[in-house]
Amino acid sequence: MRPAAAASRRRGPRATRSGTSASTRASAPGIDRFAADVRHYLSQSPRQLPSRYLYDDLGSALFEAICRLPWYPLTRAELRLLGAHGPEILDRGVASIVELGAGSGLKLSSLIRAAGPHRGPFDVHVVDVSASALAGTRHALAEFRDLRVMTHETTYETGLEILRGTPPARGRRLMLFLGSNLGNFDPEGRDLFLRAMRGALRPGDRLLLGADLVKPVRDLLLAYDDPLGVTAAFNLNLLTRLDRELGADFVLDRFAHHVVWDPERSRIEMHLRSATAQRVVVPAAGLDLALREGETIWTESSYKYEAGGVVTILERAGFGATTPWVDAADRFALTLAEAV
Ligand code: AVI
Numbered sequence: 001m002r003p004a005a006a007a008s009r010r011r012g013p014r015a016t017r018s019g020t021s022a023s024t025r026a027s028a029p030g031i032d033r034f035a036a037d038v039r040h041y042l043s044q045s046p047r048q049l050p051s052r053y054l055y056d057d058l059g060s061a062l063f064e065a066i067c068r069l070p071w072y073p074l075t076r077a078e079l080r081l082l083g084a085h086g087p088e089i090l091d092r093g094v095a096s097i098v099e100l101g102a103g104s105g106l107k108l109s110s111l112i113r114a115a116g117p118h119r120g121p122f123d124v125h126v127v128d129v130s131a132s133a134l135a136g137t138r139h140a141l142a143e144f145r146d147l148r149v150m151t152h153e154t155t156y157e158t159g160l161e162i163l164r165g166t167p168p169a170r171g172r173r174l175m176l177f178l179g180s181n182l183g184n185f186d187p188e189g190r191d192l193f194l195r196a197m198r199g200a201l202r203p204g205d206r207l208l209l210g211a212d213l214v215k216p217v218r219d220l221l222l223a224y225d226d227p228l229g230v231t232a233a234f235n236l237n238l239l240t241r242l243d244r245e246l247g248a249d250f251v252l253d254r255f256a257h258h259v260v261w262d263p264e265r266s267r268i269e270m271h272l273r274s275a276t277a278q279r280v281v282v283p284a285a286g287l288d289l290a291l292r293e294g295e296t297i298w299t300e301s302s303y304k305y306e307a308g309g310v311v312t313i314l315e316r317a318g319f320g321a322t323t324p325w326v327d328a329a330d331r332f333a334l335t336l337a338e339a340v
Pocket of ligand 1: 224
């Protein structure tokens with residue numbers, strides 16, 4: 001990995017209503033990497049595409065819409081927990097907040113609001129590959145005084161490298177990894193990533209981790225295959241991205257959104273199923289694919305946890321975990337863990 005400081009292009013700090021703000025942009029994955037990943041993963045058996053590519057501008061907007069659907073209760077459950085436990089989460093020792101993958105900034109702003117008016121000042125670092133998500137976060141934080149906001153337009157991994165080299169001058173750092181983002185990692189990648197987060201913290205710093213919990217299968221299937229078809233659009237949009245950016249010739253109505261619950265691995269899988277036997281070319285990735293009728297392209301896994309399981313994996317990664325706060329209605333957990 002390139003040294004973060006050398007890779008980043010710093011745009012100078014500027015005054016905002018909320019305090020000061022600055023941004024870095026470091027090695028966001030480009031089109032060559034996209035083409036190479038598509039070539040590699042579509043050639044696997046079963047065929048796959050990495051879920052991180054679901055989030056172009058339209059994909060990010062569709063995901064924001066998913067979070068408002070009645071059948072996808074994760075975001076609302078997490079907001080309830082942040083509202084109820086804000087003062088504890090942002091106790092007086094916290095001077096620096098880091099969020100990986102902030103989306104619209106809604107959760108971060110809700111947490112700061114819930115902590116009360118006398119908390120802060122805070123240094124806030126937000127890491128996301130999407131420039132529009134970072135702009136949304138800045139906008140959401142503009143109402144607060146006493147924030148110094150740094151946005152980092154880059155991958156989580158590079159963001160963690162940057163943060164590791166810039167510990168806060170005073171107080172504790174609180175890292176946020178919310179919204180069941182951890183659920184999109186396979187177990188091996190998850191453990192590595194938790195260790196990388198731990199590596200960017202010092203003993204006494206904290207991690208607030210969101211995790212969606214196992215719930216009745218019917219509810220899980222509805223959350224990922226909603227009757228309005230928003231999640232289907234989110235999934236199919238990945239093919240429009242391949243058409244637009246890599247010159248592919250996927251025809252959308254020859255594919256269907258397909259969702260499977262795997263109880264053994266405790267995960268929801270999202271696929272795109274080929275309705276017919278068909279050929280598809282992806283010129284920029286050098287691919288000429290022959291898809292069978294019913295063959296699927298696996299686009300995402302969302303692992304679901306038990307609250308006790310979250311504590312175990314956190315402890316394995318070098319955290320002392322407290323008892324998770326659980327939203328009983330929608331089965332979602334927030335765990336505040338201390339780096340040891
Ligand atoms: C971003 N991530 C946590 C979402 C999830 O639930 O796995 C993405 C998503 N996929 C379909 N709906 C939402």
